[in-house]
Amino acid sequence: MTNILEQLAEHDIHPYGSDALLRFEKQMEKYFSREYERWRGNRELPEKYDISSFEGDIAKRDSHVESIEHYNKAFKIYQTFLDEEYMVYTMAHYGITESSLVIDETLTLAQAQKNKFDLIIERADIKNGQSILELGCGFGGFSRYLLERFPDIRITGINPSPVQTDHLKEILLNDDRFSLVQKYFDELTQEDLPDASFDRVLSIGVLEAVTNLDKLFQLISRVLKPGGKTFHHFIVSTDTIPQFLNAESTLMADYFPGGHIWPYEEPRRHNTHLQLV
Structure with a gap:
């Protein structure tokens, strides 16, 4: 375990509550505060910085490889810093709202992840x-939570990562309500995902890795049933921050390879295939 913790520390992933983590958080806060202030009010489109969310594959092939290599790290490494119950690799919800910025420090990481799941269920209008x-x-945490909460729900998960899908197969594939497609987005066929076959299409922490939002939304439009809805939880910036648009230059690429931080309004430009709200 010590060796694993040392490996994580080399990549600035430190134990919760440690002095090293507090120092790193202060460094990141200083960096992001400086960049947000520097680009405050910038409403330029990504195209000005030679980035387009309308072109190419859904995700770049080289970004695919980097991302899968990232998620194929030894399973034990992820166990050191993810919640034990659901193994969720995205931010948790500790009770902060628009009216209150107070964090509920009594919550465990697993409880905060469940809070996030419940909020997504509410906002995506998921029903039995x-x-x-x-x-x-990912590791199947949200799919597992949905299967536990809704007895008659059916879920198809997309994930090309062998390490994550090995875990998925252990915890979910004995449930006939869950099916797994182990492919990249650009490899998905109509046989994998038939037309008009889903009431809801969801993603958590995925659109940061998507290069062509338009092509993804076209795929989603094809597989949604009439009246179906899609919901996406991902990181955006209010202003356009050029260095965060490029997967090779953003700090996020160190932790989420292939990542972008899109401007908040960018998805709304892709309203050809979906009605965005």
Whole structure:
């Protein structure tokens, strides 16, 4: 375990509550505060910085490889810093709202992840009996939570990572309500995802890795049933921050290879295939 912790520390991943983590958080806060202030009010489109969310593959092939290599690290490494119950690799919800910025420090990481799941269920209007497509289902935490909460729900998960899908197969594939497609987004076929087959299409922490939002939304439009909805939880910036648009230059690429931080309004430009709200 010590060796694993040392490996994590080399990549600035430190134990919760440690002095090293507090120092790193202060460094990151200083960096992001400086960049947000530097680009405050910038409403330029990504195209000005030679980045387009309308062109190419859904995700770049080289970014695919980097991302999968990232998620194929030894399973034990992820166990050192993810919650034990659901192994969720995205931010948790500790009770902060628009009216209150107070963090509930009594919550465990697993409880805070469940809070996030419940909030997504509410906002995506997920109900028992629906057919769900989860894009980039990770270690299967959200799919597992949905299966526990809704007895008649059916879920299809997309994930090309062998390490994550090995875990998925252990915890979910004995449940006939869950099916797994182990492919990259650009490899998905109509046979994998038939037309008009899902009530909801969801993703958590995935659109940061998507290069062509338009092509992804076209895929989602094809597989949604009439009246179906799609929901995406991901990181955006209010202003356009050029260095965060490029997967090779953003700090996020150190922790989420292939990542972008899109401007908040960028998804709304892709309203050809979906009605965005």
